Amino acid sequence: MHVVATAGHVDHGKSTLVRALTGMEPDRLEEERRRGLTIELGYAWTALPSGERLAFVDVPGHERFLATMLAGVGSAPAVMFVVAADEGWMPQSEEHLTAVEALGVRHGLLVVTRADLADPAPAMETARARLAAGGLAGVEALAVSGRTGQGLDELRGALDRLVAGLPAPDPEAPVRLWIDRAFSVHGSGTVVTGTLPEGRIAAGDELELPGGPVRVRALESLKEPLPAVTGVARVALNLRGRAVPERGQALVTPGAWTVTDLVDVRLSPVGADGRGAGPGGPGRGLDVPGGRGAAEGREGPGAPVDRLPARLTAHIGSAAVVCSVRPLGGRVVRLRLARPLPLHVGDVLLLRDPGRERGEVRVLAGASVLDVRPPSVSRRGAARERAAELAGAVPGAAALLRTHRLLRAGELRAMGCPPADEPVCGDWHADPEHWSRLVARLPEAVRRYAAGHPLEPGMPVEAARHALGLPDRRLVAALVRPPLSVADGRISGGRPALPAPVARAVARLGTELSARPFLAPEAGRLAELGLGPRELAAAVAAGALLRVADGIVLLPGADVRAARVLARLPQPFTVSQARQALGTSRRVAVPLLEHLDRRGLTERDGDHRRCRLPAPGTAPPNHRKSGQTSHSRTSPY
Numbered sequence: 001m002h003v004v005a006t007a008g009h010v011d012h013g014k015s016t017l018v019r020a021l022t023g024m025e026p027d028r029l030e031e032e033r034r035r036g037l038t039i040e041l042g043y044a045w046t047a048l049p050s051g052e053r054l055a056f057v058d059v060p061g062h063e064r065f066l067a068t069m070l071a072g073v074g075s076a077p078a079v080m081f082v083v084a085a086d087e088g089w090m091p092q093s094e095e096h097l098t099a100v101e102a103l104g105v106r107h108g109l110l111v112v113t114r115a116d117l118a119d120p121a122p123a124m125e126t127a128r129a130r131l132a133a134g135g136l137a138g139v140e141a142l143a144v145s146g147r148t149g150q151g152l153d154e155l156r157g158a159l160d161r162l163v164a165g166l167p168a169p170d171p172e173a174p175v176r177l178w179i180d181r182a183f184s185v186h187g188s189g190t191v192v193t194g195t196l197p198e199g200r201i202a203a204g205d206e207l208e209l210p211g212g213p214v215r216v217r218a219l220e221s222l223k224e225p226l227p228a229v230t231g232v233a234r235v236a237l238n239l240r241g242r243a244v245p246e247r248g249q250a251l252v253t254p255g256a257w258t259v260t261d262l263v264d265v266r267l268s269p270v271g272a273d274g275r276g277a278g279p280g281g282p283g284r285g286l287d288v289p290g291g292r293g294a295a296e297g298r299e300g301p302g303a304p305v306d307r308l309p310a311r312l313t314a315h316i317g318s319a320a321v322v323c324s325v326r327p328l329g330g331r332v333v334r335l336r337l338a339r340p341l342p343l344h345v346g347d348v349l350l351l352r353d354p355g356r357e358r359g360e361v362r363v364l365a366g367a368s369v370l371d372v373r374p375p376s377v378s379r380r381g382a383a384r385e386r387a388a389e390l391a392g393a394v395p396g397a398a399a400l401l402r403t404h405r406l407l408r409a410g411e412l413r414a415m416g417c418p419p420a421d422e423p424v425c426g427d428w429h430a431d432p433e434h435w436s437r438l439v440a441r442l443p444e445a446v447r448r449y450a451a452g453h454p455l456e457p458g459m460p461v462e463a464a465r466h467a468l469g470l471p472d473r474r475l476v477a478a479l480v481r482p483p484l485s486v487a488d489g490r491i492s493g494g495r496p497a498l499p500a501p502v503a504r505a506v507a508r509l510g511t512e513l514s515a516r517p518f519l520a521p522e523a524g525r526l527a528e529l530g531l532g533p534r535e536l537a538a539a540v541a542a543g544a545l546l547r548v549a550d551g552i553v554l555l556p557g558a559d560v561r562a563a564r565v566l567a568r569l570p571q572p573f574t575v576s577q578a579r580q581a582l583g584t585s586r587r588v589a590v591p592l593l594e595h596l597d598r599r600g601l602t603e604r605d606g607d608h609r610r611c612r613l614p615a616p617g618t619a620p621p622n623h624r625k626s627g628q629t630s631h632s633r634t635s636p637y
C-alpha cells in the first residue's frame, strides 16, 4: 500500500479529486459537508490501474487549519499538490509548499484542477515555477477536472508512476505511529489511527505510549482486519492498556526511540526571495531566520539566527508542541519542547510561529534534528563550540560518539544511529580518540593508587572506574593493557614496589629460610619482623613471598622445589615421610602438601600422596619400566 497526502489552498478541489479518484467521501463530518470545507483529515483509498493500493490523507486548505494540514502531511511520503485553474497560486499554496519542502518531502504530483472552469495553462506555469526551486522540482504535472472527470485517467497513471518511484520502506524499522485519531468503539475499547511510515505492527505487539505500555489487540488497514501490517500503510489499532492515547502522541517500539524534550537542530531557512535554501531543505516565500544570505546552504556556523522568535510551535507527525528556542550559533539552535517526543537524529521538525496573524506567513523553517541528548552548554563559549561541532552533515553514530564518548548499542539505536563499528566491550561503543585517551590514563591512575595504598595488591576495578569517570566496570577491564593486568577485581601494574621496611623484613626472612627453605616462620617471628597480615599480602602480591596458607609463607618457587624433593621419595608417601624429607614441621607440611595438591604437583590418595613431577634422572613417562602405572608419574608439564 502507498499513502499520499493532499496539499493546496482552500477550495481548490482537493477533496473533490480524492472523491473522484476513490469513490469515497473524505469529508466525513456533517459540518464539513454543510460548509463545503474540509476541517479534519479525511481518509479514502482506491486501487490504481497497476493494482497497487493507494490511500489518500486529505488535508484542509483553510489557513485556520494549518496544524491539521501539517499532521496530515507529517507522515506521508508523497503529496498530491492541488492548484485550481481558475484561482491559480494562492497564499496557502505557498504555505503548504513551504511546509512540504521543509519537511523534506521529495515525491509528489502537481495537479491543476477545475480545468473545466478556466484555462489551466497560466496556473500551471506559475505553480511549476514555484515548485521548480525546491524539493518537488520536476514532479509530473497534469491538468484535470474533478467535476467532468477530464484528465483523471492520466492522473491515475501518474499516481501509479509516482508510487512506483517511492523508496521502499524498511519493514524492520522501529515503529513510530503518530496518532491522528483516537476514539472509543463500543465493545472494543480504544482505537487509534495513523499512517505507519515503515516497520511492522502485529496483533499482540506491545508498544509504548507516553502514558505507559499498551498491547495491540487487533488491527485493521483500510477497514480490513489483518494479523499484521507493514508500512507504508494506513492503520487502525485496537489497544489494550491503561494509557489513554491522544492525537499528537506516538505509539513506538519500546526502547527504539529517545523520548526527549531537548534537541539540537539545524534550521533549513525559508527564503523570502522565493529561492530555495539548498539541498538540506529549501523553502520559499516566508521569513528568513538567519537572513536572506542563508539561502543556498552556504552559511557557516557564524551567521546568527537573530530574527527567530523565542517561542515557536514544533510540528512532527501529528504532534504540535510549543518550544523555546535558544540560538547556539549559525543555523544551529537548541529547542526545549513543552512535552517530550520520541525522536531520532535526522528527524525533521517543522517550526511555526504561533504568534503571527493569519494572512502572515507562519511556517518558518524545517529543523533537522542533530542530537536528541544534547550536552549542557552552560560553560562560557560552549554554545558556539557546540554549533561549530554540529556544522557538518546530520551526525551518524561516529559523530554522536564524538559528542557522547561512550554509548551503549541500544542508546545509539534509540538515537536513530545504529552502531557501525565493533563495541569496545559488551554493548559499549566508544569514540576511538576518547578510548585511546582512557587507555593511556589507566596506568597513571593505577600507579597513583599504588603510591597511595602501598600495601594493597592493586587498584580495585571500581576505584579505577570512578577515577576515569566510566559508567561501567566492564569498560575498565577492557582498558587494561600489558604490563597492567587484572585479577580478583584489582588492577596491578606488573610488580608493585614494596615499601622499604617490608622489603627489608622480607630480605631477612629470605636469609633465614635459605638454610631450611620449607620451615616457614612461626607467627611470633613474623610479628618480630613487622610482617602483619597486610604486609604479608603486599609481599605476596609483589611476588616477594609465596603464600601457602593463612600465616604460612615461603620463598617464591618453594612449592616446585618441594615437589622435586618429594619426587625422590618412594611413591606413594605419607605426610610424615614428606615432613622428614622437607625438613619441616607438621604445621607447615600439611598445608604445603595441600597447596601442592591444588597446584597439581602432588596427588592425594587417602593417607598417601604421589608426586606428579618426574624424579630427577628418571626416564620420561613413555619409557617407564613396566609395573609403574602411567597414572603415578604423569607429568603435567
Ligand SMILES: Nc1nc2c(ncn2[C@@H]2O[C@H](COP(=O)(O)OP(=O)(O)OP(=O)(O)O)[C@@H](O)[C@H]2O)c(=O)[nH]1
Pocket: 008, 009, 010, 011, 012, 013, 014, 015, 016, 017, 036, 037, 038, 039, 059, 060, 061, 062, 113, 114, 115, 116, 117, 144, 145, 146, 147, 148
Ligand atoms: N467546476 C469544478 N468545480 C470543482 C472542481 N473541483 C472542485 N470543485 C468545487 O470547488 C469547491 C471546493 O472543492 P473541494 O474539493 O471541497 O475543495 P478543497 O480543496 O477540498 O477545499 P478545503 O478542503 O476546504 O481546502 C466545491 O464546491 C467543488 O464542487 C472541478 O474540477 N470543477
Ligand SMILES: [Mg+2]
Pocket: 014, 015, 016, 037, 038, 058, 059, 060, 061
Ligand atoms: Mg477538502
